[in-house]
Amino acid sequence: MQLPMMRSFTQFLQSARIATVRLQVPQCACRFSTSRTLLTSTTDTSSSIPNFDRYNALDNPRILITGGLGQLGPGLAKLLRKKYGEDNVILSDIIKAPKHILESGPYVFADILDPKNLQQIIVNERIDWLIHFGALLSAVGEMDVPLAVKVNIEGVHNVMELAKRYKLRIFIPSTIGAFGPDSPRNPTPDLTIQRPRTIYGVSKVHTELFGEYYHYKHGVDFRSLRFPGVISAETTPGGGTTDYAVEIFEDALITGKHVCYLRPDAMLPMMYIDDCLRGVVEMLEAPQEQLKLRTYNIAAMSFSPEIITDAIRKHMPHFETEYKPDSRQDIADSWPQAFDDSRARNDWGWTHHYDLDGMVKLMLELKRKFMKLDLPQTKAART
Template sequence: MDKEIILITGSSGQLGTVLAEKLQKKYGVENIIATDLRENPTFNGVFDTLDVTDFEAIEATVLKYKITQIYHLAAILSANGEKHPLSTWDINMKTLFNVLEVSRIHKISKVFFPSSIAVFGNNIERSNTPQSSNLTPSTVYGISKAAGENWGKYYFDKYDLDVRSLRYPGVIGYQSLPGGGTTDYAVDIFHKAVKNEDFECFLSSETMLPMIYMDDAIRATLELMEAPKEKITVRTSYNISGLSFTPNQLASSIKEKYSSLKINYKPDFRQEIASSWPMSIDDTQARKDWDWKPKFNIKTLTETMLKNLELKYNNNLINS
């Protein structure tokens, strides 16, 4: 088999940071081309600055490195996107179209496009939300992801471009700071606990949302991309489930170690967004098609997050 050379857009984000490292281990450091809008001096590997709204720049990168696969992660997220909806739509869709067109023209073998539970609206079954639910999103981010799912399917049906996608729940990881998503309270609370700071939650205490630990999210991504083409029956985006909890349940789990953690619940505009999203996800199709199964529960997630953030902050104190 020919060597895979993989381009990642938006590689400095929460997901891209970890995904790049995992792909390097699998395909070799020199075969992973990480890109983002700004320089990333701490990245260990091949990194280029790339504006994904610039078609010619993407095409030049694909030709320069002889790219065979693209993981297109660059996007403006849900909460930040609501501040500037028109520019969010323009950026999210233009970058996707550029990636799809470059991939079609230059016969890229596989494209990964991350979708989100933000594609769902408030007219769904919020418990065990089915794969085939109506998509009436309440945010411009969700609208762009729902449109992106259909464009991915279109390029597969029309041009046989192998576009694959996952509807990520809230992704929780210790590797980077919150990035402007509605579920990011579930990352920030761990940082506050380890730093012995009070935490102000922008969602109500009983807002149940589906989440996934970073290791599970990355593993799901790689398992999907490595699955045989004939096994992929969903050409919009697969539901995947990790676990579901409320801010209160997560706080209780953290308080088993950090009993002094203080929380003030102060719901803002993100509460309305969260209230339109699923409380849990039915991922039967992913389990059936490519044997998906999450490994982390709230206890193991909490233990892993706290352990790694303690190491991170202790090292920072030592090095400062």
């Protein structure tokens, strides 16, 4: 006999909540804007309670970046804050942030292995998009496989479940390491056999398939890009097999000589960081109907240590590279030599801006600046 009364009370609460949200006026770092339109869920018909996370967040999304103090997080946060507002992009990690990070915008502690901690941030900050960068890279992962399993697999489970619960658009990067020696290497297409031989690669294949499953089973807006080696002047290498392509510039400027842990002919796909970050933003913003895949290859160039050494010598003729391959060469031998990213170019308009010569010139200029080296000007800096 009390059921009709309870149902009426629920309907009353729903009406009150809708009115409260619609009447809220932006103040300071307010979470809603008057231009946002609320949408009710179109997939869950079992409940009449409005879904407050399904409003049109593209106009001004609230974004959380986990694992944000790695190579990509700070730069992506800067780019997104310029587009969507400083207070709408929250950088997070489990380590103490340096002063310049704290001064650049919101930063919080977020442990991807603690779902309650993540849930609290998502709810309190009304997050719309979740960008998950937390992972151990290839060479580091091989040194501590149990930790890599926890971070790279359990962490993905945690963020994906929260994306399902709160209807988040979620981006998790994949990698060239998701392929193995049985994959075609030159070029490697989006859809092909994937049998990686590192825990990093295994965890990324798991991420791709897990994300697709949650998309088709639960409607989660999962998006991913397979990154090649990413080259940046501002960040410290984090233990990846392609990190020589960053270290080589520091050595060129400091000592004029680089000792490479790969063979001179070890060809791998690479990309300058500005192209990489722009690719993330463009895919996040792409309309759902344009995405024929949930995971795409993207690339810009392929080169070997020998090729990039020759490119640096155009600016520093006396630069030398010595080759002492180690266990990372075995990893490189199982990876693609070149990516076929034609699907990304055709489906949502991906294109790169930096080729090898342009990247080398810019890296020498920026490395000198960030390392504050009092060295003679290179040809690149003079032109």
